[in-house]
Amino acid sequence: MRTDAHFIDVPEKPRVNTQAGTSRLAVMNFLNEVAGDFPHAISLASGRPAEDFFDLDRWLEAIPLYQRELSTRWGVTRADAGRRLAQYGRTNGLINELVAAQLKQDEGVQTRGEHIVIGAGCQEALALCLLSLCREKNDVVLARDPTYIGMTGVADLHGIEIVPLYAHDDGLADELRTVTERLGREGKRARALYLIPEFDNPTGAVLSLRVRKELLDVCADQRMLVLEDNPYGLFRYEGERVPTMYALDHTGSVVYLFTYSKTLCPAVRIGGAVVPDTLFGDAIAARALVAELGERKSFLTVNTSQLNQALIGGILLSENGTLNRLVSPQRDHYRKNRDLMLSALSDEFAGNDEGIRWNRPEGGFFLTMDLPFRFGQEEVLQCARERHVIPMPLSFFSLSGICQNSIRLAFSNVASTHIAEGVARLGQFIRQCEEACHAAV
Ligand SMILES: Cc1ncc(COP(=O)(O)O)c(C=O)c1O
Structure with missing residues (x-):
């Protein structure tokens, strides 16, 4: 009652x-x-x-280090820089340039701060991307089966259809083409392919250079974005490193997702998305996607904690821009x-x-x-x-x-x-x- x-x-x-x-x-x-x-x-x-x-004592010292950097950059006292840090902040993030430098050094991901949206972990970035890309009822996202539960969970919560791809690596690109063409005939739009090419969660597998290139070709052809999630890239124990799909892409078809949850610690809840310079050659569309991610974020989490960003920023400064x-x-x-x-x-x-x-x-x-x-x-x-x-x-x-x-x-x-x-x-x-x-x- x-x-x-x-x-x-x-x-x-x-x-x-x-x-x-x-x-x-x-x-x-x-x-x-x-x-x-x-x-x-x-x-x-x-x-x-x-x-x-988790070296909390040392990491907490990184906040004042970043604060000093901000006071120089903004031409204000350290105390004022601290007060501004404690305030609400820019929706798309504060430490974007430092993140861009780190991604370039450590992952070969070339970008600029303005094409990065910092989120509360990769999870928020993933949610923002899926919501921005799959706006219509017939928009779907593709993923290999099985895949990371954080991705399937967020799609489920928002009623976004996930279409599974079943194929061994050798047949993956053909399967992708077949499935996207079938979806087209059914009146659906394959908007993105979610992938963890490096040390996949859950399988631990790595996609070879050849398969990465084949998938990029299909995605460019079908005008479908790759959402490349790379939390484990810095944890290679042997074998030759394979370039990220973002680094291999020449057409503007990869949005790169990153996180500091594994390299530093999950509690800091800092990750984000890198939007390429163009989306399939269209620079205006790329800027529009960055703006849309930011717009959605401004009503979801307003902005990502500047104190937590300062912690990451300070560590990146003290490590000369690389976490290696x-x-x-x-x-x-x-x-x-x-x-x-x-x-x-x-x-x-x-x-x-x-x-x-x-x-x-x-x-x-x-x-x-x-x-x-x-x-x-x-x-x-x-x-x-x-x-x-x-x-x-x-x-x-x-x-x-x-x-x-x-x-x-x-x-x-x-x-x-x-x-x-x-x-x-x-x-x-x-x-x-x-x-x-x-x-x-
Ligand atoms: C594939 C994948 N993406 C992202 C994350 C981390 O996300 P977050 O940055 O939200 O902690 C994980 C952690 O388990 C993961 O396995």
Whole structure:
């Protein structure tokens, strides 16, 4: 019964576009609950960065450093610069030129501050891009299946249709062309292709130079933007670096998404989008997109915390515009964790387990493993309860319920000393499930 005169009907569930969308949004809650219910389990589910590298005391000193820089730039006292920092600020960001310099040095991304929109993490930039690009009901975004849950979640929340792409790398460009042409015949417009070409979340895979170029050709042809998300680019442990799609692009078809969540820390909530100089050769359209992102942002978060931007700005100043040196110990740590996980997997499964395979990522935070049986929500609970280890079902990232027999194992935020034990416990669980499967046959 309504007792409040100002009662407003609130939908019980988020307004998502599909049933699949509803369950995708629910899986994050589920995983948080599992981690909370089994606090002593070894979690191989969390893709968080390792906390040992959060150097808050040093980083907080970066704020006064940036403040001094601002007082010189603005010709005001340090105190006045501090007061202006504490105020509302420019919607598209304050540290854009420093970010542009860092992206150029570290990622080969050539841009200018005015083509960057700083957001509350990459997540806000992603939301702004999707909302700006998919304005009409028939506008859709394409993504590989499986893909990053932050992207599918934000599209679901805003009722934006995501069209999954299924293909191995070799056939990906052909599949992209086929799907966009089919969408055209159905009266839909493929507005963007979301990709994590470098150390994908969840698969850990890297797109080769050839495939990146092929995809760029299709996108240019179809006038469809690539949303290139690159949070793990600085975490390459071996192999030759592949240029970003943004760097390879000559037609103005890539919007580049960046974040400081992994290189520095997620709490700073600073990331953003780089809009190319032209959109398919049209400089006015590119400036219009920057303006639209800013306009939407001004009513979403007003502006990104200037104090947090000052922290990043100060670190970039003190590091001469590159994060390469600063992330080097982290990179070594993650490489060591990856190697520990790979050797624990080899020890545990010794090559004679049918249907069990895993990849060897050259960087990033994750690897994936195929199993000879289904591994879903129930199996996560059982594994946590009985073996005290938590992997992540790959199907949680799926747009259409594929990858039922695969899991994602994160090695970024698990103590190095727990990896062998975590994998051994996982091995016990896998054997237990295999035996149960055989008994049932
Ligand atoms: C593919 C991808 N994009 C972006 C992010 C980070 O987003 P944010 O900057 O909002 O923390 C993550 C973190 O897990 C990610 O895996």
